[in-house]
Amino acid sequence: MMNPKRIMLIDNEEGLCRMMEAVLVDSGYAVRAFTRSFEAVEAFRPDQWDLVITDIKMPGMDGLEVLERIKTRAPAVPVVMITAFATVEMSIQALRKGAYDMLTKPFEPEELLYRVKNALKHSQLLEENRELRRELVGKFRFDKIIGASPGLKKLLETVEKVAIRDTSVLITGESGTGKELIAQAIHYNSPRQDKRFVAINCGALPETLLESELFGSKKGAFTGATENRQGLLEAADGGTLFLDEVGNLPMNVQKTLLRFLQEQEFLRIGETRPTKVNVRILSATNSDLRTGVENGSFREDLYYRLNVVNLHLPPLRERREDIPLLATSFIKSQNEKFVTAFTGLSPEAHRAACSFDWPGNIRQLRNVIEACMAVESGETISLAVLKRFIEIPASDEEGDGCPESEYAAALSRFETNYLKELLKKTGGNIEAAAREAGMNMATIYRKLKKYDIRREDHS
Structure with a gap:
């Protein structure tokens, strides 16, 4: 038998309050009634209630203030407001503050039950959607990381552990190994998954533009700043900011970023009042930041702030057993996109692909597969076509590569x-x-x- 839905009832008119309580209890709900709003708010715990019903006009703390306090502590709990003086302005104000519904006095018991059922049904659907989204998004992000090699499996086990801990992670590895996919996996399997994942390549922008892009700017702060501009840190509030190629950060930006990591606040360009946000920082680099620390191009204190946990992605040449799986995945994706029916690599092309070192790693393999499928006329990718896009030594054409x-x-x-x-x-x-x-x-x-x-x- 399912547990009854728990309803908090708040109305300073004791007679009406007891009547509503009796109607709801008779319909199978677990109800606790309050005639003093302060006591109700003090007793409210987010995980103990499925619905709140509150009068608007009450002495002391009125219903709108009750609504605000409940929504601050439990945004997902629906609140039904009761009033004898329903004006358009009051209704709009209540709905803007997060009320689910308005019930005007006097009302019949059937009307009360109808509104309660709708509110609870709506709340249940929202929760089911949130659960489904969490399940699908988390699974999707891990499913995009293809491979069965022991090294990758061990890495993903660590990713699952660090995802739930709100700590800084530095992801290292050669270009094209999938560092951003790992960062996404961390974000979408963390408590921040419902908020934004924002990524920026620190090596792709000039110094002046990078600082403005990250921290934002005030109107008139520099030539061309015609309006207040929100930076990526602010845009990622509540979520995750991924700094790719973090080793390219200029010194002045490193200083501002360090202050943010220490204080969770930063200064927009041209402002003197700090902006506070709640953002998790993930970063990645294909260079050795310790060398940057030694030669003075990267702050040592920032390095240790970013590198609380280090995840190293092995290059593709160190996980050759994953090459066939990755190739199969890319072929399947292209087949779906272009409605083709390629069955895979020919045995000779398969051996050559497994023998090749893939200096551009997974990104290069994906690009080569796509290029081969664009020009191949058969059902399988042949060695002759593969050789048009990568250099294969004659000795490797007959080699074992990945044994069958x-x-x-x-x-x-x-x-x-x-x-x-x-x-x-x-x-x-x-x-x-x-x-x-x-x-x-x-x-x-x-x-x-x-x-x-x-x-x-x-x-």
């Missing part, structure tokens, strides 16, 4: 995990799973049999 057995093992792990997640997501419905995966039902059944997966174990 290793490729098969990696592919089996990937497909097994994917199928299990698919069954869980669709509740074991094979038809829905086939639609989701873009496969026919016979293929799904064949793969389940191949990997000895029982759908009832994962529904």
